[in-house]
Amino acid sequence: MSAADLTRRGLLSAGAALVASPALASTRDPQAGSFTGLREQGVSAFKGIRYGRAARFERPLAEPWPGVKTAAQGFAPIAPQRGNRDTPQSEDCLFLNVWTPDANPKAGRAVMVYFHGGAYTTGTVTDPLTHGAKLAAAGDVVVVTVNHRLNAFGYAWLKPFGPRFADSGNLGQLDLILALEWVRDHIRDFGGDPRRVMVFGQSGGGAKIATLMAMPAAQGLFHSAATMSGQQVTASGPINAWARTRALMTAMGLAADDVEGLRTAPTQRLVDALAATDPVIGGSVYFGPVLDMTNLPRHPFWPDAAPQSLSIPMILGNTREETRAFIDPRGAKLQGLDWTNLAARITPEVKIDLDIDWVVAQYRAQYPDWTAQQVFYAATTAGRSWPGQVIEADARARAGADKTWVYQLDRPSHVDPLRGAAHTDDIPYVFGTLDAPGSMSGVDEGARRTRDRMMQAFTGLAKNGKPGLADWKPYALPDRATLVVGDGRADCIDDPRRFERELWATAPYIQPGS
Template identity: 35%
Template structure:
């Protein structure tokens, strides 16, 4: 993330994400079903609901206990059950700060959180593509039950099976104990990711009974979910269980090195007054105390080298431990283990309007012609390069206001440059293709407290990809109320579903989407009218490369 909002990025991102309103389209759990749907799984029979041509199963356990002596370890074996188990209500999300999940009628967070949700047109033995989604929220918040990523419309409209998991987050999922706790805790710094792998393994074994094809699975995710997808793309244990991937507004190029993870563990022990030899006491610490340390970690690391590492700097997140995650996902190269797996990746054009709201940093949105004030504001982040950056963007955007330049610079710096590194390194690998996009549909909704429109902010793509911007729906908090947004949503969802089905994205109302290459660098710009752009941001990228940012 470079140096943007380093000390409080995580808490403010979570606050803003939780503030998103619950859209009317997703209020499906309160709808009475026409009937129930039953499926036999590897551990017992479950019952979901059948409504409007769709079967929905919520709160399916995919692995066993992770509390007690299983804290920070692999889950206990999942115990089979007798009779029919209801899969109608969401399962508990992972431990996290309060008020961060967005599921309707969702239970309180709990240690034992390994549940998944499935949306399918039918448990009819039809081999549909499986779209396995990783939720956002950095690596610290969120759940697979959030209403904006409800899978109903995506599954129904495009005949796919949608799966979403809950998995360990934050300190519960990424506290690195390998060096002090013995072989039972090997991979402890990646337990949150290994939970997702367990979910993928469950899907591989069971999804055929839900009308899905276990040999055609796409992993995808936005923001922190994009970074999770980056990690899965590089993890040996995940490799047998998916065939393609999409990394969206969350380029997980590098994760936490072992030495930084060790430092974070030492800080945790110090804060709890536990010596390394007494590490087992961690198994008895109340989760509220662990969560309190998690919240303070960015500040505790702020003056140390560790504070500059990771997808969300200073947070508990995947560790490059040489085993579960053998190397950084996309540094120095794309992972060889996924050479032959097609990839999509991209970002939203105005990502930073969301973060301006999240960071309560909206003063620059009021700037019009005062580029001197803009230079002063950007100086802390970009130092001696500030003037050159601003001059480049003014040359390529002669009609842009100072606020427009700020949003363009911070958006590509936060999400775009890492995304381009991923695309370039995937091309350099010479294996399966990579497809690059920019999401550019403009929302007229204003950033709270300003007259500046969100444009295409971070997280707005979620409802569009899930085909949840429905015709006649009420205006969204981020997406606004322009009627054409439903057509854009349908096209975008079709692109993703087509990629899940065939390994190449496409839609009826869009031009053919060429694979990315290092000659004319084509990308798909997704808007009311989609278009393929070549060598987009040529001058800006040349500048970013010259100052060592790309």
């Protein structure tokens, strides 16, 4: 190894600071373990740290800590999935990554732990949008990102096959709990404060956090939370979960009682079977947390907010036009859209059962200047992607959780004007990754101001238990104060989408997959 290579390296050792020089620091306690990492954008990056191991369909086990550990110079393999085919995948995927301004154990910085989106089916924290260097440097925090088991590997319900598989419906969640236990036990050695751990996640990552807020084993492992366009009002019921497992096995050509065939099948054979039709909601088969009455003994936000988490300060957010990310304005679903076919185009996209002709009439009366496309995206967002956040925020407010803050991202993409403010568009503002591949924010002054405010809000919650914006009022009923984030501005407005909220509350919202 050259002297230049050594200069870029650092060694973290228990009780010792990171040293970015040719001389490696010595480990004070040889039983505590040590890690090597790289300097990255002004902070120290430790990638590919194993936090556990797990056999297929079994509970994860912590990775023994003693001994010298070497963090990879790149990311470890991600969970098997149908997406991200260009990224190495493996069932051995329980790895996390740490970015820290200073690995001195005495630094005591707040810790921000990120869970990725992709529902419970796909996704990874190797996405450049969620690399933690810029957030760690600008926010002066320790950033941790976590990969875990997904889809059938993490959430298939096998308990009907016997007690050996009692944890099977929530293994992905148990992976996250194990990662948080790793943070509790070891983040001090990376300069973090285990008493100030914030979890945050976008889309499926937010849903995973909402679920953790009702899991007894997660209690005390995090001290604040933020969900970004991700909610979990109810979990999957065991009857529906079992129907999905049977559909998976049928797609694999397995007999109904062949659990050993499922347990030992090649990874790719199981991944391919994820294309099976979901017997409950249609589309490809869904796997997510299961109401198993042990690991998850209640629904996260039904019939109320889980009492164990009411004292946890929480940010909940959504984007103004979530569905522009799913439904391309240039795609077939929008071709030829007009007032004569608008209701028929909206109907299959929403999750609240209302007469959509009536819904369209209400929108037209309220917003007579809107185009059919504007109504389409407003209705599909408010009837599909937004209701869960309203339910969760209202549930916390009704229960007296006074440390709740809600935001709405209104700033449209400056990369693609037709995109508006769509699903995932808040990620680069929070991570500071405006120029990363996949970012739709642009890098103009408005984007930078929006980044600064969003990052200040999130890091403030991690550090102090409240957002770092003095003018952001807590969410309470009936006012429903909401931070509306525009092009470099952020204004606190009471109930900014009251008309749509009340319109879609005419009928109940049913969590997809439950």
